Amino acid sequence: MTITDQASQEQQSEQSAVRKPQTMRKGRFIIRTLSNSVVTGLALFIGLLWSVPTLGLFISSFRPASLISSTGWWTGLVPPWNFTLENYQQVLQAQGFGQVFINSIIISVPGTFFPMIVGALAAYAFAWMKFPGRDLFFLGIVALMIIPLQIAMVPILSLFTAIGLTGQYAAVWLAHTAFGLPFSIYLLRNFFASLPSDLMESAHIDGASHVRIFWSIILPLSVPALASLGIFQFMWVWNDLLIALIFLGGNPQSAPLTLTIANLVNTYGSNYQVLTAAAFISMALPLVVFFSLQRYFVRGILAGSVKG
Template sequence: MPEKINKKNQVEFWQKTPIHITLVIIAFIWTLPTMGLFISSLRQREAMLSSGWWSVFLHPFELTQYHLGNYLEVIQSQGMGQAFLNSLTISIPATIIPIAIATFAAYGFAWMEFPGRQFLFLIVVCLLVVPLQTTLIPILRAYRDLGLANTFLGVWLAHTGYGLPLGIYLLRNYIGALPRDLIEAAKVDGASHLKIFTRLIVPLSMPAIASFAVFQFLWVWNDLLIALVYLGGTKNVAPVTIQLSNMVGSRGQDWYLLTAGAFISMTVPLMVFFALQRYFVRGMLAGSVKS
């Protein structure tokens, strides 16, 4: 019997070997640009002008010549520290606000009966295909009239409006798939919609909420277009993306510093992703298998 089990395990191992090799190759190709960015961020300007980053594999002993000078220069450059604070100031509220609104709206579309519910949800779905570029000029004109141009509040409202359709759509599908018996039992016990939402819906929907939080935070943190349009490149409110783009325009001779700046800007999104990875994976798999 043990011999049969061992043979079966060996057969399964060799059958899955091509799949494992394929996954390793895909993972390597996927991480190759990040590895090249990291190696380039440690190289000196002369080395980057003379050879590509892949030359480190041909001359591995040159690693001793690599240093953190590029990182120190980027961090100490004028306005970069303030830019990181501005990015956090923009990204955190621009993630929390749409999550709160989208969760409430998703619960209403999923479990509350009111006239025009399906029509309103159809409008939300249609908003997913509207290019945000078509809204930049009208909203910017409105911001100038209301005094919201070049302010954090204007960027928060813009990111909230752009992120709500996707958030409502994702959360509504997840919340609508929760067991109906559980919701009806809570109603029979006299629970109000607010109590059902806070005690049942939110805890059970944490995987989907975390998944949307990761998407929204990454989008806001890496955004350049919206920040450039609504903030106008103002230094006291400029995020990291604008600061890096200014480094290209005004300091073209120091373009090699962009690799260090770009790698530094990746640290915060990576921290957020790994912190919410467990919920993110559960949220992505939710609904893929019917119980």
């Protein structure tokens, strides 16, 4: 073998050694792209599948009773369209849904705000303050999340009746705050603990108190976690039926949407078009809240999942 042939073989082997990693990288890139496409397509399919009932409810709420009883909701997607606002007019005027909607807001806003504030204060204490039995107390609070709220209904109702809170909004606010605190503290404590400790140490060196650190540092950095907690708590309070039924005593003057819709099922069980309009009215505000805060949702849930 000549020197020229040997040099040519060495050059070819070097080129093949260079092409092999490039081919492997291209193959991994193609596999990763296909995997991401499959996952994305599957997620979109599941999202669309879950949206079908909401779409059907929305279309049915604008259709006359004659068409609802004779054809499926999907027929309303093709012309000629025959939509009407009569169902919403009947619900809002005849059933007083305007006042009921306000009642639900009066219940849901404080029922969401109070657990967030109290939970944030407690979560800060568990994350950045040292006191005897801190971990034991936190473990006990987390354990409360597995206790069904129905177990505590009877003693709490007896207590509220004794002090004269039954039938008032304050009873519902206190009940939702108490039942929502374990999850609030658990979620926010994990997020607070994941924040850089250098910030807290620098603030303490500069003479900041715990109150100043909480309001000036912790809360501004915790918007994603607070938004996620707000979504969870608002959805739970808005869709609650049991607590409102027990602590408000079925008072029609302060009844929320869920309680009124439950009564509509008994009163208008055959008028499906009225129920669809009422149900979509009850879904409208939670959908607005979720889509307004959804950009914080995943970030707030995943924050603190590694450290904490």
